[in-house]
Amino acid sequence: MKRLFILVFALLGFTSVFAQTPLQNAEEFYRQGKFSAALGLYEYDLKSHPNDPYVYYNIGNCYFKMGSMGLAAANYYRAFKLAPRNTDIRNNLALALSAGGESLVPAGVPPILHKAFFSLSYSELKGLTMVLWWVFCLLACIWVLKRRGGRITATVAVVLLLSAGWFYMRHKAETEPLAVVAAPVAEIRSGPGTNFPASASVAQGHLLTVQDEKDSWYEVIVKSQGIKGWVDKNAIEQI
Template sequence: MKKWILMLCLPVLLCLSGFAADMQQAEQLYREGKYAAVLGTYEDLLRAYPNDPFLYYNIGNCYFKMGSRGLATANYYRAWRANPRDKDITHNLSLALTASGEKFVPAGMPAALHQAFFGLTLQELKVAALAGLWFFGIMGTFWLFKRRFGALVIVSLLICIVTGGWYAWRSKIASQKLAVVAAPIAELRSGPGDNFPASANVAQGHLLLLQDSKDQWYEVIVKSQGLKGWIEADTIEKI
């Protein structure tokens, strides 16, 4: 029996030991400053463990050390979306954005409020909204039939409105098509083509809101400047 259990567990153990070895080797290379080599390891691991925020975080670290703030920001952003409560991710994202002249917390917004508003992942918020709705649904129905516990019905309604509204707002923010300038420098043009004059140079790391696309060009708004124009698809990284 023990043999059977061991045989069943063996592939899992082998995978885990392979993963640990890869992570250890990557860390060693990172310490030696061989960031380009580390990058490949983490990207391979990311294919095996998709959307893991810590792998995105590590990839972001490699890019940051290699001087590519744009790609570092993109990866920190992905990590932060998946795990907004991790302080290291928040710190590095904030630092990468600051390095590019962007702000992590919008001007005029208290940091604590920003942290609270983004404190839950979209998935967690969805479940909270769902729970609020169920609570209100049950209490409301009970009241309609029995006309009892009126105060609880009001509380459940408030919870439902807050969680539902929060989720809806965050969903709207998440639905924005965000990108970051990945090339060392990108040109903002007045139309989708090289024949249109360049209106501005945008340095790497600046956040962009994607509006439209034509062929290999995107219409974007530079978030921090409010500038609108067309940018070549190859110079940006979609988040």
């Protein structure tokens, strides 16, 4: 009987190990310092949770621990777009970018203004603007039909214009074709090929704006330096 109890408890323990979710296993691997194994499980989990900012954040953490600052920054940036108010995501993104000589807050922009600009996610801001639009339409109809609520209608109209302007600027930022240098060094060439001379070298972690593409090359602008040229697609990671 004693042996039977031991066998049952052993089987239960064995079963509980395999009952863990891939995410739980990934967290355990990460705690053990097995970052490559954790990364594989987080990327597997991403297939079923493509809009989860914390999966991107965990992937970024794995790359950060593995020394791939460019890929870490790319995944932190993806997480930041989805959850811009999260302090850990924002701080880790800023840290990964600073390792490559970049800054999350553009030069000349007060940090508090940058935080305010990203105080809502893109989807939240879109929803707010749509709600304000419908409220304005309802109030405008009431004012036209009954000539009542003129002041509150005007107030909502002003708030709607401000929200729409904010949404427009965020839409431009959201749809900007950003990329980050993922290779240790990316050569910026004057044309799409190794037969064109390199005009500059950019370290990993630098942010780029993709302008065009041809074969296996992207035409980019290095945001912090204003350098324009062509870079091998394998050297960068699009965000």
